[in-house]
Amino acid sequence: MIKSLRGGEEVQTMVLDKKELMRDFMAEEDAIGVVEIVLILIVLIGLVVIFKEQISGLVRTLLSKVTEQSNAI
Numbered sequence: 001m002i003k004s005l006r007g008g009e010e011v012q013t014m015v016l017d018k019k020e021l022m023r024d025f026m027a028e029e030d031a032i033g034v035v036e037i038v039l040i041l042i043v044l045i046g047l048v049v050i051f052k053e054q055i056s057g058l059v060r061t062l063l064s065k066v067t068e069q070s071n072a073i
Contacts, residue, residue: 048055
């Protein structure tokens, strides 16, 4: 807390410190967003690896149905 004001220097320093803190906070939040995206990608890649056969079977079934129905037209 500022006890005395000398020519507004302390107020200006306090405002600059708050701006600096806000800038640091925003920069820190960007890094957290990147970490979250990387973690989500790791989970998705893990799920694809685990369920690779089921996903491939589902895609094959869907494509064969589409092909059959398009041939019927």
